[in-house]
Amino acid sequence: MSTEAVDGSGSSSSEDAPVRPLIDLTSRPTARSYLREAWRRREFAIVVPAQDLRAQNMDTTLGQLWHLVNPALLVGVYFLVFGVIIDTRRGVDNFLGFLIVGVVLFHLTQRVTLEASTSITQNMGLIRSIQFPRILLPAASVNGQTAAFVPALALAILAVLATGELPTLRWLVLPAVLAAQFAFNFGTALLVARIGTTLPDLRQILPHLFRLLFYGSGVIFSVDAFVQSAAWRRAFALNPLYDVITCARWCLLGEPVDLWVVAGLVTWCIVMPAIGFWVFHRSEQRLGA
Template identity: 80%
Template structure:
């Protein structure tokens, strides 16, 4: 077969090969596979951003440790010394540290995820990639930034007189539950934040309310005596996570409703978050 015949044959066969429609939405399984194949984006980018933060300050990366320490100090001064909300808590400083660190981790993730799409419109419109990687990068970055705070919390709990026990071995499971819960929350926040740009201004006020509804600075068992209201607190996923972490580190009481809520939220939130995000993925940032 001469060159012209081979060209004609290959040209004819080209019409038989189906074209790929880049505008069609892949199946959820294929979408997750593609996101996993490009997972380095959600790891490398937040790591680079983390190293770049505070580079223009004197203390530099030390601020990742100083910020939570100063935050805990302010709350301890106001609520532990001035107002004295430590009633019913034998180790109020440890109690406060655990609550503040875990609460602000979720708060930072949700608030940053709300703008993860709108702040990367240029990237979205330049190349095609699974946009779920943007909120995933937010979760990874904020979690990495809070590792020093978690280490600080462990050290502070030790200095308050607590000693490691077998319960401490369960703390990684609580942190894993919070991580997957944060991931699902980030997906929902990213989706709503794209449709409602004002969400980033609303979230700080919502989290201020949630701060007091999560028992961060006071013992729900000591201040809330109504059985119905205690069950209402157990519906709050952040309260459930904080209470389980306090049980691990401080031996605080935890009931079956809180345990069930922790498991349920950590399972359902990433599933619901993915469904909400995936249904609108192609319209995000378009």
């Protein structure tokens, strides 16, 4: 017994034309090759959330119907409370439509964020068994919650029509607004997925953060009607959810929109994915440890 085999023969074989060059295993892959690898396995981020959604309500009586009933209840409760019981106006022509669009879009980002915050910690078994780009896990959260949101969106649009709105050319802009929200959600998901691994308390903090954000996003009231100062109104444009909701209301309800709000949305939907990816990618390798 001795150490002859390891160092002696090892150093001699290092340079003679290997089949493929050796790569550094201790550094992380470049952003480009990382994204390429993730894209190659994109089916994971589609099939897995679909399975999870299916598994979610398996033990309930209504089963898969819950994916429709749940958003219907969400919209229905607001319809009942603010449309039938308390008939509010508050400086908005179609307050009910106004409310429902706001609630549904706000809810989407909230669900995506909450789900993504545990996407890494909940999948430790998978992470420790298989090498794959971890970005697929928060991506699966985003896709799953977005898919689950489609019925709610459909119901919101029905509610808007039911409250007397007619489709206009502005409605064609809605997909762009939703795409911007998707990009923003994706970036947020990456960020919270990363933070959630070192600070599991995030799961407890997020609901409160969203409750606060709820009031700052003009979901249940018109900021324009309540905030007199133009400077303060401009400050609301810093809130990405306010931007999304206000732009969507412009599309569907013809509510006024400030240019600052549009600029805010465009900025957020570019900056947030960039921040999220940067944070996630630079600590990717430590996520499993």
